[in-house]
Amino acid sequence: MEPAIDLAAKLATFEGHWQPRTVCEYNGHDVMVVKVQGEYRWHSHAETDDFFLVLKGLLYIDLPEGRTVKLEAGQMFVVPRGVQHRPHAPQEAHLLLIEPSGTPNSGDPATAAPRRVI
């Protein structure tokens, strides 16, 4: 019997916030887990939608025009490409993210966290 990818076990292998780890690849995308807490910067991705699935905790995603999406565990949201957004989490939250391989997480290659594989 071969092991599947256990997302909680992957998340248990590292600390630090807003530093996604790639757990596998899918159709040219990185499937990633990340721990987040506090507020990320406003940003957008010109070339890709942004996929968020909350595995644990609570995440807010601020959107233009004062809109905010609230995501609890088992809830997901896709930010369309080009749309400004600001994720924030009052407590530590654990997420599954999907982005095309090589996409900078901040939308800016100069300030993006390095992509790490676990």
Place this chain on the structure above:
Amino acid sequence: MEPAIDLAAKLATFEGHWQPRTVCEYNGHDVMVVKVQGEYRWHSHAETDDFFLVLKGLLYIDLPEGRTVKLEAGQMFVVPRGVQHRPHAPQEAHLLLIEPSGTPNSGDPATAAPRRVI
């Protein structure tokens, strides 16, 4: 506050097995939820990897050469494109699937379940 996509709530809106429902789109892919039970047929997808995340229950994916992957809730697996596989679930299981929009779930347009959006 805008609602996120609640995967369990989406799954509660329908019955039937092996009939995925699209909950949103992501980069030209359908993000889908599906209830499965029993054994699906051996098949492969020539043009796409196959993404499985178990939300509830237990899923096995048989692979070539007698290999089998066991997935419990919170575990995922990507079957590479072109690789034969046979999913099966002893009890009802709930999955998140991702496939390029228009991909037949059986690998065969003639026998694929119709794609439905919820």
